Each structure stands twice: as structure tokens, then as C-alpha cells.
Amino acid sequence: MNVAAVRFEGVSKRFPGAQALTDVSFDIAAGACHALCGENGAGKSTLGKIIAGIHQPDGGRLLINGSEVHFSSPRDALAAGVGMVHQELAFCDNLSVAENLTLSDLPARGGIVDREAMRRRAEAMLAETGTELDVTREFGKLAIGQRQMVQIAAAVGGGARIIVFDEPTSSLSQAEAERLFALIERLKARGVTCIYVSHRMPEIFQLCDAVTILRDGRHVATRPTASLTESDLVQMMIGRPLAEYFGRHSTSGVGDEVVFAVQNQGEPITAPELERLFDPLRRGAARPPEDGGLGLGLFICAEVAKAHGGSIDATCTNGTTAFTVRLPRAR
Ligand SMILES: Nc1ncnc2c1ncn2[C@@H]1O[C@H](COP(=O)(O)OP(=O)(O)OP(=O)(O)O)[C@@H](O)[C@H]1O
Numbered sequence: 001m002n003v004a005a006v007r008f009e010g011v012s013k014r015f016p017g018a019q020a021l022t023d024v025s026f027d028i029a030a031g032a033c034h035a036l037c038g039e040n041g042a043g044k045s046t047l048g049k050i051i052a053g054i055h056q057p058d059g060g061r062l063l064i065n066g067s068e069v070h071f072s073s074p075r076d077a078l079a080a081g082v083g084m085v086h087q088e089l090a091f092c093d094n095l096s097v098a099e100n101l102t103l104s105d106l107p108a109r110g111g112i113v114d115r116e117a118m119r120r121r122a123e124a125m126l127a128e129t130g131t132e133l134d135v136t137r138e139f140g141k142l143a144i145g146q147r148q149m150v151q152i153a154a155a156v157g158g159g160a161r162i163i164v165f166d167e168p169t170s171s172l173s174q175a176e177a178e179r180l181f182a183l184i185e186r187l188k189a190r191g192v193t194c195i196y197v198s199h200r201m202p203e204i205f206q207l208c209d210a211v212t213i214l215r216d217g218r219h220v221a222t223r224p225t226a227s228l229t230e231s232d233l234v235q236m237m238i239g240r241p242l243a244e245y246f247g248r249h250s251t252s253g254v255g256d257e258v259v260f261a262v263q264n265q266g267e268p269i270t271a272p273e274l275e276r277l278f279d280p281l282r283r284g285a286a287r288p289p290e291d292g293g294l295g296l297g298l299f300i301c302a303e304v305a306k307a308h309g310g311s312i313d314a315t316c317t318n319g320t321t322a323f324t325v326r327l328p329r330a331r
Pocket residue numbers: 015016018019020038039040041042043044045046047
């Protein structure tokens with residue numbers, strides 16, 4: 001049997017005031033694109049950061065390619081072939097792309113930085129990932145998608161064979177996201193293991209071979225993506241059937257205070273109907289706000305109206321505010 005690229009054995013992590021992970025065990029196959037999904041605060045980023053050496057687990061074992069590792073920094077992780085791509089990563093905004101890519105090992109001749117060699121090396125690193133970019137440009141002036149490509153080039157150029165992507169498309173345009181997906185496919189074709197943190201259904205189903213679902217810091221399941229429907233995945237993420245989820249949110253709240261009610265031309269929309277209407281939304285990119293009241297109500301109405309082009313009056317109350325939104329009839 002092939003050795004897993006990443007194995008978690010009973011991994012736990014506590015932050016002051018939050019138990020982020022509890023006894024998490026699962027494997028990530030070498031060369032796979034493996035999704036980590038779950039609701040807000042489920043522990044996805046913490047798990048990704050443990051693989052990449054940013055956080056250290058308090059309990060359990062992490063094995064990379066079959067050997068137990070103890071990373072105390074991202075540099076340790078990269079030395080073991082693990083890189084991470086995330087939005088808040090500290091690249092130097094006021095340095096060029098070439099300088100950022102070669103910073104850890106500047107090419108020099110006679111004690112002076114060889115700028116020509118630096119440029120060539122940076123271009124080669126970007127070419128490895130199929131990215132074309134003027135490497136003399138200042139990093140801080142690049143579009144977000146381009147910054148991500150530079151981070152990926154840095155990881156791959158630094159020898160990463162396992163790369164964690166933490167919600168990489170959250171601030172990308174559709175065109176930038178498509179470029180990222182193509183790059184992930186190329187990395188996969190070269191045997192790089194990609195760990196893809198996301199709760200966007202289309203991306204998970206398009207890119208990932210397997211998916212691990214986390215809920216409240218615990219491992220729920222690890223499955224081949226092909227064995228699941230989107231509805232299965234959502235249910236495992238939220239821990240209950242969707243109808244129940246919307247039953248809770250779409251009828252009168254505690255006492256006589258209406259938390260969130262939806263009506264279609266004066267008729268209340270029932271939970272199963274809402275679930276049916278919600279179906280295209282599950283495939284959509286957006287994620288509902290977590291407040292369960294006003295925000296969730298408006299979000300659902302806007303998305304349902306977009307998907308169905310209907311007219312929906314939503315009355316949402318959050319204690320002090322009550323108003324009705326009539327969304328335009330699109331057809
Ligand atoms: N550095 C930290 N200090 C304290 N608590 C933290 C820290 N990082 C994460 N947590 C807490 O650990 C839990 C898991 O957080 P984590 O960021 O891993 O979730 P996530 O699944 O990535 O969520 P999201 O979808 O919002 O990104 C949450 O309760 C979070 O508040």
C-alpha cells in the first residue's frame with residue numbers, strides 16, 4: 001500500500017479560549033487533491049497551518065511521507081517539502097517579484113547581488129508553474145491572483161511536494177480562479193499533493209479527489225469526492241439535514257419575535273420548498289452569513305432570486321429592525 005503524503009494521528013490543538021482540533025485522524029494520499037471542508041471555525045485553517053509548520057499540535061502525531069515530523073516553523077516544513085499558500089502571507093510588498101522569489105538565497109558574484117541571475121532564476125521558478133509575469137514588478141502592485149501565483153512559484157521552487165491552499169479563491173475574480181484551477185491541475189499532474197481548504201461546492205467537486213469534513217474541530221469523515229453528492233457534503237458539514245437547518249431559520253423564532261420569515265407573493269415559503277430553492281445556491285460560490293437572522297435571510301433571498309428570477313418578499317426582524325425587501329422579477 002502506498003504511504004500517505006500526510007497522516008494525522010489523534011491531532012489536537014487548543015488556543016486560549018478555543019479547542020480548535022480534537023483527536024483528528026485521517027490520511028491524505030500522495031498526489032491527490034484533497035479538500036478540507038467544514039463550517040466557519042471548524043478547524044480547517046488550523047489543520048492546514050499545522051501541516052505547514054505555522055502551528056504546532058498539542059497532542060497526536062503528524063506524519064509526512066510516512067515519517068513523524070515536528071515542524072517548528074514554515075521553514076522546517078518547506079525543508080520537508082511542505083508549502084502553504086494563503087492570503088496573509090508576508091511577502092515584501094516593496095520588493096520586486098524577483099527579489100521576493102530569491103530572497104532566501106540571493107545569487108551573488110564577487111559579493112554583489114547578480115540581478116541578471118536573480119531575474120533568470122525567478123523567471124524559471126514562475127515558468128515551472130506555467131506563470132508569465134514581469135519579475136521586475138513590485139510585489140505589492142500585483143493583482144491578488146498574481147500574488148498567489150508568485151507564492152505558489154515560491155513553494156514549488158522551494159521544493160514543495162505538498163501544498164496547502166487556504167481558501168485560495170476567496171478574493172479572486174472568476175478568470176483568476178480559473179487560472180488557479182489550471183495551475184492546480186498541472187501541479188497534480190506532476191505528482192504534487194494539494195490540500196485544498198474550501199467550502200465552495202463547485203470547486204471541491206471540480207478539483208478534489210477526496211474530501212475531509214471537519215465539524216467543531218472533530219473529524220467527521222474522509223471520502224472519495226465521487227462517492228458524495230453536494231447535499232451529502234453539506235449535511236456532514238452542518239451536522240443535520242438541510243430542511244431542519246432551514247426549518248430553524250425560516251419559521252417564527254422564539255416567542256413571537258420573528259427572526260426570519262420568507263414569503264413568496266404573500267405566501268410563506270416552507271422549509272422543504274426553501275431547501276429546493278436553495279439547491280442552486282449550494283452549487284454557487286457564496287456562503288451564507290452565520291448570524292442565522294437578518295443577514296442569513298437577506299442572503300438567501302438575494303441568492304434565490306438570482307437563481308430563480310422570482311419575486312420574493314422577505315420580512316426579517318432582528319429585534320429592532322423590520323423591513324420587507326422586494327427583489328426584482330427577472331423573468
Ligand atoms: N490563533 C488563534 N488564537 C485563538 N483561537 C484561534 C486561533 N486560530 C483559530 N482559533 C480558533 O480555533 C477554531 C478553529 O479555527 P480555524 O481558523 O481553524 O477554523 P476554519 O475552519 O479555518 O474557519 P473559517 O471557515 O472561518 O476560516 C475557531 O474557534 C477559532 O476561533
